[in-house]
Amino acid sequence: MKRKIAAIFAADIAGYSRLVAEDEEETLRRLASYREVVDDFIARASGRIFNTAGDAVLAEFPSAVDAVRCAIDIQESLRTRNMAYPPSRQMSFRIGITIGDVVERDGDLLGDGVNIAARLEGLAEVGGICVSRAVHEQVANKLSVQFADIGAQEVKNIPTPVHAYMVAMRREDGGYGKPQLKKPASKLAAAPV
Amino acid sequence: MKRKIAAIFAADIAGYSRLVAEDEEETLRRLASYREVVDDFIARASGRIFNTAGDAVLAEFPSAVDAVRCAIDIQESLRTRNMAYPPSRQMSFRIGITIGDVVERDGDLLGDGVNIAARLEGLAEVGGICVSRAVHEQVANKLSVQFADIGAQEVKNIPTPVHAYMVAMRREDGGYGKPQLKKPASKLAAAPV
Numbered sequence: 001m002k003r004k005i006a007a008i009f010a011a012d013i014a015g016y017s018r019l020v021a022e023d024e025e026e027t028l029r030r031l032a033s034y035r036e037v038v039d040d041f042i043a044r045a046s047g048r049i050f051n052t053a054g055d056a057v058l059a060e061f062p063s064a065v066d067a068v069r070c071a072i073d074i075q076e077s078l079r080t081r082n083m084a085y086p087p088s089r090q091m092s093f094r095i096g097i098t099i100g101d102v103v104e105r106d107g108d109l110l111g112d113g114v115n116i117a118a119r120l121e122g123l124a125e126v127g128g129i130c131v132s133r134a135v136h137e138q139v140a141n142k143l144s145v146q147f148a149d150i151g152a153q154e155v156k157n158i159p160t161p162v163h164a165y166m167v168a169m170r171r172e173d174g175g176y177g178k179p180q181l182k183k184p185a186s187k188l189a190a191a192p193v
Numbered sequence: 194m195k196r197k198i199a200a201i202f203a204a205d206i207a208g209y210s211r212l213v214a215e216d217e218e219e220t221l222r223r224l225a226s227y228r229e230v231v232d233d234f235i236a237r238a239s240g241r242i243f244n245t246a247g248d249a250v251l252a253e254f255p256s257a258v259d260a261v262r263c264a265i266d267i268q269e270s271l272r273t274r275n276m277a278y279p280p281s282r283q284m285s286f287r288i289g290i291t292i293g294d295v296v297e298r299d300g301d302l303l304g305d306g307v308n309i310a311a312r313l314e315g316l317a318e319v320g321g322i323c324v325s326r327a328v329h330e331q332v333a334n335k336l337s338v339q340f341a342d343i344g345a346q347e348v349k350n351i352p353t354p355v356h357a358y359m360v361a362m363r364r365e366d367g368g369y370g371k372p373q374l375k376k377p378a379s380k381l382a383a384a385p386v
């Protein structure tokens with residue numbers, strides 16, 4: 001078994017099924033065009049897409065700093081594109097990033113780290129980015145971006161709570177603000193990992 | 194700047210200056226022979242030595258799991274070799290391991306991660322291994338080895354305390370035991386990183 005540490009990036013589109021149900025052709029056409037943006041930023045950051053399924057993208061990056069920077073670039077670029085559409089037709093990714101010591105097999109990556117990235121993605125705001133403590137620890141003093149500590153989160157099929165941070169995305173007024181929590185505080189687990 | 198995440202491994206010999214002062218030729222001869230063991234285990238775990246200075250070895254590994262396994266193999270192998278010598282002539286490495294998002298330049302690795310690995314090495318027992326929380330998080334459920342949580346440690350020139358764990362090494366009687374703390378409890382910082 002070949003193991004390696006990588007930054008694992010999981011993205012998918014918020015409300016994808018609804019968007020497809022409402023207008024399949026337009027949604028698929030826009031997905032293809034947004035994926036060009038996503039794939040291009042990933043490639044520029046030396047990332048590699050190791051799996052896709054519908055609107056979902058799984059990628060690995062040699063550096064967590066580069067992965068977070070790439071995710072911010074993707075979200076800011078797509079936010080601009082979405083401005084041309086009414087709220088109900090906006091198509092935004094959620095992104096989750098962790099660091100995992102994973103197993104590589106025939107180009108696919110397997111292990112905890114991949115599952116945790118997908119769970120972090122589920123915790124992210126629409127158009128936002130959620131990272132694990134391991135990522136925060138590596139990037140906090142290397143990127144000039146703000147993080148909001150949302151504490152230890154209980155996530156499906158992961159035995160220990162995952163301590164997570166939201167990346168503070170640029171607000172409509174051009175400033176940066178603390179993102180809203182998706183879950184009410186009562187759902188946050190008490191003990192950090 | 195090319196960045197990457199790697200497991201960073203720092204090792205050096207406890208009491209090296211004293212050993213050299215007492216018997217230079219024998220110490221240097223044994224260092225060369227012990228380094229063969231160290232280098233061989235590092236290569237087998239897909240590690241790469243990126244710097245050495247006297248008795249100090251800095252290496253990177255693609256996987257933290259493989260790095261910790263390699264460090265255990267090194268310590269167990271050298272422990273057996275040392276048994277042929279009286280305590281005052283035993284030559285044992287301390288090993289520190291962390292995960293760092295580091296910068297690679299002309300084959301050398303630079304950044305926080307390298308400094309932290311060296312500080313963890315300073316915290317390790319003679320013949321022991323000390324790892325950061327980032328390493329513990331990645332390997333705890335993947336290796337059948339015990340860890341002792343020694344909490345957040347204040348270390349030289351690193352602004353935030355480093356949360357560290359000792360790897361429980363095999364005892365003389367063949368079992369595994371919790372290692373002794375090198376520093377008295379009063380020197381341990383209260384707040385985890």
